[in-house]
Amino acid sequence: MSYEGELTKISLAVDLAGLKLRSPIMNASGVLGISIPLLKRVYNSGTGAVITKSIGPLSRPGHPNPTMVHVEGGVLNSMGLPNPGVDYFSIEVKELSDAGVPVIASFFASTIDEFTDSSIKLERAGARALELNLSCPNVSGESGMCATDPYTTEKVTAAVKSVTKLPLFVKLSPNVTDIIPIAKAAEFGGADAITVTNTLKGMAIDIDFKKPILSNVTGGLSGPALKPVALRYVWEIYEAVKIPIIGCGGINNWRDAVEYLLAGSTALEVGTAIMTHGFEIFNEINEGISQYMVENKFNDLKEMIGLAHKS
Numbered sequence: 001m002s003y004e005g006e007l008t009k010i011s012l013a014v015d016l017a018g019l020k021l022r023s024p025i026m027n028a029s030g031v032l033g034i035s036i037p038l039l040k041r042v043y044n045s046g047t048g049a050v051i052t053k054s055i056g057p058l059s060r061p062g063h064p065n066p067t068m069v070h071v072e073g074g075v076l077n078s079m080g081l082p083n084p085g086v087d088y089f090s091i092e093v094k095e096l097s098d099a100g101v102p103v104i105a106s107f108f109a110s111t112i113d114e115f116t117d118s119s120i121k122l123e124r125a126g127a128r129a130l131e132l133n134l135s136c137p138n139v140s141g142e143s144g145m146c147a148t149d150p151y152t153t154e155k156v157t158a159a160v161k162s163v164t165k166l167p168l169f170v171k172l173s174p175n176v177t178d179i180i181p182i183a184k185a186a187e188f189g190g191a192d193a194i195t196v197t198n199t200l201k202g203m204a205i206d207i208d209f210k211k212p213i214l215s216n217v218t219g220g221l222s223g224p225a226l227k228p229v230a231l232r233y234v235w236e237i238y239e240a241v242k243i244p245i246i247g248c249g250g251i252n253n254w255r256d257a258v259e260y261l262l263a264g265s266t267a268l269e270v271g272t273a274i275m276t277h278g279f280e281i282f283n284e285i286n287e288g289i290s291q292y293m294v295e296n297k298f299n300d301l302k303e304m305i306g307l308a309h310k311s
């Protein structure tokens, strides 16, 4: 992936915790479901790697419809993590990976054993990195929801890290009072990068039926409305930890992507914008960042990462 500027050839390659990416842009987990042909299209549209939907230890149907509603500034979803289970999905990860696509496998579980078992299976299937989705309901025997509890975050991260050689990215939830102790717990547990963030809890009411629109009552807000919140978290976490950050939340165009890089992200994930802009969004962002680098005389993406902290 390179940008042919008037005089300059710009590379967007980044090293994300040892994972070499041709572009810092990736798809955010889940937005395209589990379709392998769609994930291949994502990669062919210019991403550095593809991220799978979060896979659980066993298949589960997710919540009944309606599970998604458009709201001002974004989308609310309460899919309920529907997925075919890690054994079935490992076959699909292998197919993608055999086709030359760098796969980051996102996964969740309810017990430490399930977390470690899934990570071993996904590594064997050919995943190049793992993204730990800690927005799971709880880890049995522990004190609470993983992503809201530093102790559980560290314990799960360390357990997974002890059974895999792959780079491990820990994805945090914005639904917390203070994200810093949780980010530090992930780093202390051995995370190689932190993904910031998952969706922000919200709801919508149908005023004609006079009841909540989503069957689950609440859902996760994604899209442009999430961007200032997630960007602020990237900013704060950048000052608190030493490991790389993957920015995620409301990236809708190349300007948003540049903001996230300047705030301290090494790589970026785009979710809801795929639904609103199509697969072309990846190429548009690559082109926009390249043009910005030429205009601002940056030779390497590294020069931009966290730059806004220095001014």
Ligand SMILES: Cc1cc2nc3c(=O)[nH]c(=O)nc-3n(C[C@H](O)[C@H](O)[C@H](O)COP(=O)(O)O)c2cc1C
Residues within 6 Å of the ligand: 028, 029, 030, 031, 053, 054, 075, 077, 079, 081, 106, 133, 171, 197, 198, 199, 221, 222, 223, 224, 226, 248, 249, 250, 251, 269, 270, 271, 272, 273
């Ligand atoms: C329909 C839908 C399904 C999602 N499924 C997952 C999932 O399986 N695992 C996960 O970690 N995040 C999931 N997310 C959250 C996204 O990966 C991302 O963190 C969030 O949408 C913010 O990014 P965005 O504003 O670019 O969409 C989902 C989001 C949407 C909209």
